[in-house]
Amino acid sequence: MLSVLLILLASLFFTGIIIRTKSLASGRKGPGILQPIRDVIRLFRKGVVYSETTSFVFQLAPTVYFASIVMAMLVVPFGRTAGVLSFSGDFIFFAYVLALGKFFSIIAALDTGSSFEGMGASREALYSMFAEPAFFILMGSLALLSGHTSFQEIFASLHIGSQISYALAALATFVLLMIAMIESSRMPVDDPKTHLELTMIHEVMILDNSGFDLGLILTAGYLKFAVYGALIVNLFIGVIPYQYAIPAFFFIQFMMAFAIGMIESFMARFRMSHNPQFIVVLTSVSLLIFFGVLLILQKFI
Amino acid sequence: MNLIALFTLIPFTGMLLLPFLKVKWKGLLALLVLVINATISGYLAIMSLCGDSFSYTLQGSYVTGPIPLRIDALSGWFMLIINLIFITGGLYGFSYLKAYQKQRNNLTLHSIVFLLQHASIISICVIQNSFVFLIAWEILALTSFLMIIFEHENPVTIKAGINYLIQAHFSIVFLMIGFLWVLNKTNSFDFQAITNYTASIPESASLILFLCFFVAFAIKAGFVPFHTWLPYAHPAAPSHVSGMMSGVIIKIGIYGILRMLLLVKTDFITAGYLILIVSVISGLYGVMLAIIQHNLKKLLAYHSIENIGIIGVGIGIGCIGLGTGNQVLATLGFAGALLHTLNHSLFKSLLFYTAGNVYQATHTMEIEKLGGLIRRMPQTALLFLVAAIAICGIPPFNGFISEFIIYTGLYSWLSNGTLFSLLAAIFSTIGLVSIGGLALICFTKAFGIIFLGNERHPLPETCREVSFLQLLPTYLLSLIILLIGIFPLLFIRMLALPVGLFAGTTEWALQPLQISAFAALQPISLATWILIALVGGMFGIRRFILHFRKVEQGPTWGCGYVAPTSKQQYTAGSFVRTYAKLFAPVLHVEKEEKIVKGIFPSEAKYRTRSYDKLERGLIDRLLKWNKNFMGRFVFLNNGRLQFYILYGILFIVTVLSIPVLYRNVQIFIDLLKNL
Numbered sequence: 019m020l021s022v023l024l025i026l027l028a029s030l031f032f033t034g035i036i037i038r039t040k041s042l043a044s045g046r047k048g049p050g051i052l053q054p055i056r057d058v059i060r061l062f063r064k065g066v067v068y069s070e071t072t073s074f075v076f077q078l079a080p081t082v083y084f085a086s087i088v089m090a091m092l093v094v095p096f097g098r099t100a101g102v103l104s105f106s107g108d109f110i111f112f113a114y115v116l117a118l119g120k121f122f123s124i125i126a127a128l129d130t131g132s133s134f135e136g137m138g139a140s141r142e143a144l145y146s147m148f149a150e151p152a153f154f155i156l157m158g159s160l161a162l163l164s165g166h167t168s169f170q171e172i173f174a175s176l177h178i179g180s181q182i183s184y185a186l187a188a189l190a191t192f193v194l195l196m197i198a199m200i201e202s203s204r205m206p207v208d209d210p211k212t213h214l215e216l217t218m219i220h221e222v223m224i225l226d227n228s229g230f231d232l233g234l235i236l237t238a239g240y241l242k243f244a245v246y247g248a249l250i251v252n253l254f255i256g257v258i259p260y261q262y263a264i265p266a267f268f269f270i271q272f273m274m275a276f277a278i279g280m281i282e283s284f285m286a287r288f289r290m291s292h293n294p295q296f297i298v299v300l301t302s303v304s305l306l307i308f309f310g311v312l313l314i315l316q317k318f319i
Numbered sequence: 320m321n322l323i324a325l326f327t328l329i330p331f332t333g334m335l336l337l338p339f340l341k342v343k344w345k346g347l348l349a350l351l352v353l354v355i356n357a358t359i360s361g362y363l364a365i366m367s368l369c370g371d372s373f374s375y376t377l378q379g380s381y382v383t384g385p386i387p388l389r390i391d392a393l394s395g396w397f398m399l400i401i402n403l404i405f406i407t408g409g410l411y412g413f414s415y416l417k418a419y420q421k422q423r424n425n426l427t428l429h430s431i432v433f434l435l436q437h438a439s440i441i442s443i444c445v446i447q448n449s450f451v452f453l454i455a456w457e458i459l460a461l462t463s464f465l466m467i468i469f470e471h472e473n474p475v476t477i478k479a480g481i482n483y484l485i486q487a488h489f490s491i492v493f494l495m496i497g498f499l500w501v502l503n504k505t506n507s508f509d510f511q512a513i514t515n516y517t518a519s520i521p522e523s524a525s526l527i528l529f530l531c532f533f534v535a536f537a538i539k540a541g542f543v544p545f546h547t548w549l550p551y552a553h554p555a556a557p558s559h560v561s562g563m564m565s566g567v568i569i570k571i572g573i574y575g576i577l578r579m580l581l582l583v584k585t586d587f588i589t590a591g592y593l594i595l596i597v598s599v600i601s602g603l604y605g606v607m608l609a610i611i612q613h614n615l616k617k618l619l620a621y622h623s624i625e626n627i628g629i630i631g632v633g634i635g636i637g638c639i640g641l642g643t644g645n646q647v648l649a650t651l652g653f654a655g656a657l658l659h660t661l662n663h664s665l666f667k668s669l670l671f672y673t674a675g676n677v678y679q680a681t682h683t684m685e686i687e688k689l690g691g692l693i694r695r696m697p698q699t700a701l702l703f704l705v706a707a708i709a710i711c712g713i714p715p716f717n718g719f720i721s722e723f724i725i726y727t728g729l730y731s732w733l734s735n736g737t738l739f740s741l742l743a744a745i746f747s748t749i750g751l752v753s754i755g756g757l758a759l760i761c762f763t764k765a766f767g768i769i770f771l772g773n774e775r776h777p778l779p780e781t782c783r784e785v786s787f788l789q790l791l792p793t794y795l796l797s798l799i800i801l802l803i804g805i806f807p808l809l810f811i812r813m814l815a816l817p818v819g820l821f822a823g824t825t826e827w828a829l830q831p832l833q834i835s836a837f838a839a840l841q842p843i844s845l846a847t848w849i850l851i852a853l854v855g856g857m858f859g860i861r862r863f864i865l866h867f868r869k870v871e872q873g874p875t876w877g878c879g880y881v882a883p884t885s886k887q888q889y890t891a892g893s894f895v896r897t898y899a900k901l902f903a904p905v906l907h908v909e910k911e912e913k914i915v916k917g918i919f920p921s922e923a924k925y926r927t928r929s930y931d932k933l934e935r936g937l938i939d940r941l942l943k944w945n946k947n948f949m950g951r952f953v954f955l956n957n958g959r960l961q962f963y964i965l966y967g968i969l970f971i972v973t974v975l976s977i978p979v980l981y982r983n984v985q986i987f988i989d990l991l992k993n994l
Contacts, residue, residue, distance in 0.1 A: 065869030069876070071773055073693045075704070078854075081861060085853040089846065103846050105839035107727045111714065111846060114723075114755075118713045118850075121759060125704075128767030128889065130875045131691075136767075136889020143763050144898055147756030154752045158745055162733045215878045225876050229868065230861055294901055301749070308745055317738045 021096035021248060024264070028271045029244035030055055035272060039279025054240060058233045066229035071131040079126030080231040084238040086119030091241060094248050095170035097255045097263050106167040109157045113150060116201070119238070120146050127223040134215045138222035141290070145207060145219070148297035149200045155304040156193050159186075159311045173252040186310045191250055193304050195274065198246030200297060202239060204278060207296065209287040217287070247271045323375065323388065326359050326441075330434045338427050342420050346413045349430035353409050353437055357402040360441045364402070367395035368813055379448070384508050386448040392816035393581065394444040396657060397574045401444070403799075404566040404664050405437050407792035411672050412559035414789035418679060429469055436462035443571055447510040449498040456494065460487035463568055467556040479555035486538055486548040493535035497528055510582055517584040525585040532579040533594070540572025542631060543601040546624045547934045550612075553620035554684065558675025561616060562668035565623045570660055573630055577656075580638060581820060587642030595635030595743065599750035602628025604933070606757040607905055610764065610895050611929045615674050615684045618765060619667065622710065625754060626663040630656045632747055633725045636732060637821060639740070649822040651728030654814050654837075659721035661810070662709070662803065666718065669706040669796040673699050676789065677769065680782040686768050686891045690775035696784045700770040705797045707762040709804075712755050715847040717803035720810075723843065726751065764894045773885035805847045807840045892927060907932045 034051035041048025050056075068076065090112050092102040101108075120142065127139035161167050164175040200207050203220030215222045224235050251270045255263045288296055312318055333352035337345055363373050367390045377386040390398070412433070416426060439458040446452050464487070468480040498508075505512040517525040538545040549569070553561040576594075580587075605624030612618040637652025639645075676699040677692065678684055693700040709716035729751070732744045768775075784790075803810050877883045899908060906929065913924040955966070 062864070063868075065871065066865060067871045067873045069874060070872050071691075071875050073697075073700075073771065075693065075771060078858065081857045082854055085850060085857055088853060089850050092846070092849070103842050103849075105842040107723060107730065107839050108842075110723055110726045111843060114713055114719055115846075115850065117711070117755070117759060118708070121708060121711065121713060121763060124759075124763040125767050125771060128763070128894075129771040131772035131885065131888045132875045132877065132883070133887045133889050134878055136772075136894060139763065139767065140889065140894045140897060143760040143894075144901075147753070147760055150756045151749045151752045154748055155745060158730060158733055158748055161730055162741070165734055167727070167730050167734075225878070230864055234857075234861070290897075294897075305745075312738065312741065317741060 019102060020099045021094050021101050022091060024096060024267055025091055025094065025241070025244045025248050028247060028268065029240040032243045032247065032271060032275050033240050035275035036279045036282070039276050040283050043280065043283035054236070058236050058240075061228075061233035061236070062230055064229040066231060069130050069226050072126075072129045072226070075122075076126045076129040076226075077231075079122040079129075080227060080234040080238075082122040083119040084234045086115050086122075087238045087241050087245065089115045091245050093169060094245055095173060095252060096248070096267070097252065097260075098170075098174050098257055100168075100170040104168055104170045106171075108168050109153075109172075112169070113153055117146075117150075123223060123235075126227075130226045132225065134222050135225055137216070138219050141219045141293075142203075142223060145200060145293060145297060148294055149197055149300065152193055152297075152300040152304040153197055155301065155308055156190060159304070159308040160190070162308075163311045163314065169249075169252070173255075174257060176253065176256055182310055182314055186307055186314075187253060189303055189307050189310070190253055193300055193307070194246060194250050194253070195277075196300050198243065198250075199278070200300075201246065202242050205282040205285060206288055207293050209282075212287070217290070243275075244271065247274050250274060322359055322363065323377075326356060327438070329355055330438050333434055334431045337430050342423055342426060345426055345430050346416065349433055350409050350413055352434055353405060356434075356437060356441070357406055360398050361402045363390050364395035364398035366390075367392055368399070368816055370816060379451075383448060383450045386446065386451050387509055387511075388445050389447050390445055391820060393574070393577060393820055396814070396817045397570065397660075398441060398444050400570065400661050400664050401437075401440055401567050404563055404668050407672075407796055408559045408563040408566070408668060409433065410792040411562065411675070411789060412557070414786060415557065415559050415675055415679070425469065425471075428465065432462045432465045436466065440567065440571060444574060448508045449502065449510065450508045452510075453491065453494060453498065456491060459568070459571070460484065460491065463487070463564065466560045466564075467552050469557050469560065470555075473555075476555040479551035483548045483552045486545070490535045490538035493531055493538070497531040497535065500528060500531070510578075513579075513582045514584060517582075522586040525583055526589060529579060529583045529585045529590055530593070532583070533576060533590075536572040536575030536579070537597070538572070539569060539575065540627050541569050541601075541624050542572075542597050542627060543604045543624060544933050544937050546601070546605070547931060547938055549623060550608075550617050550620040550931070553623070553671075554614055554616035558616075558671050558678060561619075562671035562675070565619065565671060566664035566668035569623060569627060570664060573627070573634075573656075573660055576634060577653075577821075580634070580641075587638050589642075591635050591638030591640075591642055592743065593635075594631055594638055595747060598628045598631025598635055599747055600628070601625070601631060602754045603750055603757075604628075604905075606754050606761060607902060608929070608931060610757060610761045611899055611906055611908060613686045613891050613927075613929075615677065615686055615765065615769065616671070617684075618686070618761065619670050619674060622670075622758070622761070623663075623667060625758065626659070626667065626710070629722065629725065629751065629754065630659045630663065632751060633657075633659060633721075633728065636725070636728045636747070639732070640728075641821065645732075645735070646822050648728060648732050650818055651724055651731060653821045654811065654818045655721050655725035655728055657814055657817055658724060658803075658810065659718075662717040662721045662800075665796050665800050665803075666706040666709040666716075669702060669793055669800070670710065672793050672796075673703040673706065676785045676793075679785060681778055686765065688776045689769045689778075690885070690888065691771065691773045692778075692782075693770040695778070695782050698784055698790055699793075700766075702790075702793045702797050703770065704766055705800060707766050709800050711758045711762055713759075714843075715801070715804045715850055717800045717807075720803055720807040720840070720843070722751070722755070723839075724837075727839070760895065760898060764891055768889075768891045768894065772888050775885055775888065775890070805844060805851070807844055808837070811837055811840060905932065907935065 031051055033054040038048050038051055093108045093112050095101045095104060124139045124143050127135040160172050164172045166172050166175060199205060203210060208219040210221050212218055227235055251267045255266055330352055333348060337348060340348060367373055373390040375388045377388060379386040435458065439455045439462060442455040443459060446455055464480050464484045467483055468476055470476050501513050501516050505516045517528060541549045553565060556564060602625050605621050605628055609618050609621035609625060612621060633652045633656030637649050637656060640648030640652055680696060681689060709718040712718040712722040729744050729748050733741060899906060909928045911926045913922060915923045
């Protein structure tokens with residue numbers, strides 16, 4: 019339960035901090051940190067417009083997308099405390115339940131019959147396919163290192179001992195951060211603030227959503243960030259007692275949001291045709307982690 | 320004994336009666352006979368799954384020797400799957416074939432063959448005498464051929480049928496080699512002889528014997544590179560036949576492989592690695608080609624190859640677990656493989672039946688020509704969606720459960736292994752994950768383009784939802800798909816005995832929660848409930864809130880463009896274009912295009928056609944060589960009767976002179992020895 023509470027709290031601020039960082043970096047004052055939440059509340063109060071082309075799939079999809087992320091949130095632990103659901107192999111469930119949300123958001127985009135949304139759907143499907151192996155290899159390496167196969171047990175028994183493991187932790191953070199960026203459609207892969215529909219991925223898929231549905235999708239997006247942030251936090255806090263772990267949680271989440279803001283301020287989005295290569299690089303980095311783990315366990319003779 | 324007599328007599332009487340009935344009654348009688356036979360065999364199967372295995376020895380004849388009939392838990396599991404799919408397939412076919420009522424004779428043949436096929440496929444699971452097994456196997460091959468060529472006036476169908484027939488006989492050749500080998504050494508047709516024989520020879524020799532059987536069954540199952548018949552046969556057959564073929568007939572190949580694993584005593588580690596490699600390649604190759612197919616049934620056929628690959632991964636790791644004495648690994652591998660066999664039968668036949676509904680409504684299987692069908696056929700669309708989510712291995716449906724077990728197997732293999740096995744495990748994991756991701760692309764494409772958006776081409780006026788009777792079997796299948804998803808433990812308990820046969824665990828059979836991976840199924844079941852409740856709850860809240868808000872309809876937002884047409888929608892080709900470009904080295908896509916030129920362009924055209932690169936390399940090239948070689952002897956075939964008689968005489972003379980020559984040679988050798 020603790021992890022769910024913390025993630026909910028973090029998700030309130032996360033996107034706001036990114037936006038604030040970006041505006042400060044570009045010399046503007048920028049909106050308040052709670053502005054994204056206010057946006058969502060405003061959306062919840064608005065009416066909706068549905069396209070004549072759409073069917074029940076389009077109406078169901080935002081709900082499923084939101085529910086899939088809530089489910090993923092339920093399996094994320096916080097240090098020693100297990101998530102609401104914790105079982106061996108829960109990270110497989112984590113990845114596949116997120117895929118359910120993706121499936122629905124893709125078909126909802128196709129449901130509108132818009133060529134722009136079809137384009138976004140096609141890209142989303144392809145990029146998430148490329149990103150998934152990295153996550154599974156990373157979790158496999160951690161499972162091998164710790165000898166456990168559930169989030170909570172893996173994170174609770176991870177302790178950073180040697181120099182190699184420092185390197186591994188850094189690499190793992192990098193991989194998880196990048197997966198978070200890809201899954202949430204942020205900068206190096208996708209630019210949520212671009213002005214041209216042709217160059218978007220996630221934003222173009224939800225062009226036709228409005229009102230309550232759009233609010234749900236945005237909320238889900240905030241949650242998703244905080245969920246991945248919590249995974250990264252878990253890499254570090256391990257068995258630290260709560261009085262240090264909880265501030266550490268917020269500190270790391272803040273640093274992550276800040277880092278994303280900085281990356282988005284000073285970096286341009288990749289060309290679409292370069293994205294797959296970049297994502298495949300992630301897979302190789304996670305393979306590096308795997309080999310590093312083999313090195314620690316002295317499997318190489 | 321009485322049951323066996325009934326099992327053979329009832330279909331036989333049915334087949335005799337069928338030609339004399341009116342069209343309306345033919346289908347009903349066939350269904351009735353099927354249900355009776357399925358009940359008899361299903362009863363025995365359930366008994367064997369409960370631990371009461373059935374065994375009986377038929378007298379047989381002078382040629383065959385005694386014919387042992389044994390139903391152990393493995394046969395029982397497969398017999399249940401077969402009966403389930405045949406009953407739903409028969410029900411579906413009953414409604415599906417109403418459109419063909421005028422073809423009286425064709426329908427008679429079809430119903431007879433249908434019964435014969437069911438009887439032969441059940442016999443394959445039961446008979447343990449290699450000679451009679453081969454006969455049943457041949458009957459299955461021939462009946463499948465006749466089922467495929469139902470629409471035989473179409474030359475493409477005949478070609479696909481003959482392609483299948485030839486490849487099925489390749490399978491029989493390999494089976495015969497294996498059985499003859501054993502017969503030669505042991506002089507017995509009984510399957511038990513295989514075990515006794517292989518236990519007495521070195522492992523390398525028994526491995527070759529196993530591979531012989533493996534190739535034979537792999538052709539049936541559709542492992543790459545023996546898969547090329549599948550993408551032709553499935554689209555050519557009527558939909559209920561494709562559903563049953565994909566659901567059951569290729570699974571009989573899996574049954575064969577599993578049966579041989581029980582019988583042949585060999586080096587399971589090497590065999591396991593070989594199966595694992597072939598399976599990962601099959602899975603990846605199958606789904607990679609599935610994505611670029613624009614014929615719905617061909618797409619589904621390639622997906623069967625992919626799923627056979629996933630089953631194979633389970634068998635492979637199970638086999639390695641067997642070889643290394645790792646009971647947990649063996650249990651997880653075989654349990655995953657067996658459960659996925661059932662799961663794939665369910666969702667693949669559901670997909671084929673819904674594809675059949677689409678075909679009957681629109682008369683086309685070209686994905687590019689369809690679109691917006693969800694408004695015309697909402698129930699078919701919903702059922703297709705269920706199957707599509709299930710086949711991608713996504714919760715809350717059954718595909719996730721079996722893939723989860725296989726994943727857990729792979730991760731448990733990681734925890735104790737040598738460098739080599741660790742690498743194998745991680746690369747299999749990458750393979751399995753990529754298969755999942757690619758399947759997601761494929762089925763979002765298939766569902767999105769066929770059912771969603773606007774109509775891409777004008778659909779016929781008659782395009783509407785099919786009758787309730789035709790939808791009934793599909794609802795049944797989707798119900799089981801959901802049931803396995805939300806109550807996985809129920810089905811895992813049924814697997815206790817079949818898996819115990821392999822892993823040698825008997826105490827596990829009593830306590831299925833002993834292994835932590837299965838213990839994880841309880842929370843997964845809970846999680847699935849929470850997920851369903853969450854979706855339902857959120858949807859309810861949403862409806863409640865929208866009740867107080869203004870809900871409007873409008874055109875799709877065209878980003879400022881105000882005159883969009885349905886032609887501007889994303890097509891199947893454009894949806895997978897980036898993918899096709901990235902994976903170009905593996906794929907073979909022929910393009911035919913005429914680019915728009917000038918101010919007043921006259922004509923523009925763009926057409927792509929995909930082909931199987933492996934088929935071109937392995938089959939077409941060999942055929943070409945064979946043709947070239949045989950072409951050198953074409954002068955013999957000159958069309959003159961005198962010459963043909965001469966060839967005959969020459970042949971007889973040669974045959975007759977062999978003993979004479981042989982004696983002369985022997986005399987000569989003796990002479991040399993005496994010198």
